[in-house]
Amino acid sequence: MELVIFTGLALVAALAAMLVIVQRHAVYSALFLIITMGALAGIYILLEAHFVWIVQVIVYAGAIMVLFLFVIMLLDIRREQDPWTPPGRGRILTALLLSVVLLVELGMAVAQRLVLPPSGAPSVAGGFGTTQTVGRLLFTDYLFPFEITSVILLVAMVGAMVLAKKRLT
């Protein structure tokens, strides 16, 4: 059952991700990215990440993507006539070279059975991934990074306001 849910969500995430990069209008890309993030939030539930999937839906899909859509609407982006950069000769050559390297690596990994066997996940503690556990860790072991993130957010707020405000002449 878990495999069925995972396969469905993974297909939705992969398809929506591919659709993000081929749209001519930025709004459609943003909406497909929201679908991708929603599918990923579902996969996070399968991974016992109970706090993280809620934060993903509220913060990532609910705040960051809304900010994206605000900016897309604010800038009044038109449909792109020619969205793809024309591939030069060097670019095609680099892409072919990297694809060959990747395929050789994948072949070696499969041949030497480096893909991990489906031995099933180890059982985790009762409170794994809950808000209580994350909260306790954030205020004990990871207190310093937690306080630093508040400074990061303050700096980002001030920076965004300074960058985006109109010039006062």
Next chain:
Amino acid sequence: MQVPLSAYLILSAFLFIVGVVGVATRRNALIIFMCIELMLNAVNLTFLAFARFLNSMDGQIFVFFVMVVAAAEVAVGLAIIIAIYRNRETVDVAELNLLKW
């Protein structure tokens, strides 16, 4: 039937590669930025998969910090894009070539 770790890693690698292709190919600065967010999500999936399969909460804490930093980065990056649009009337990165020699 349990989902193996490799399934999560393959999905994460695929999303990351789609993000890289988007960043390398598209010209609209906003879509490039969205592909960067896609890459960050792929990395979050890797962190959470390993946190689950190694029974360690460190991965989930790190995902929390990745999300905080991504939010800050999106705010500043979009402000920069707005400032560029105000000056150059375009978000096409092919036209931002003032520094090209």
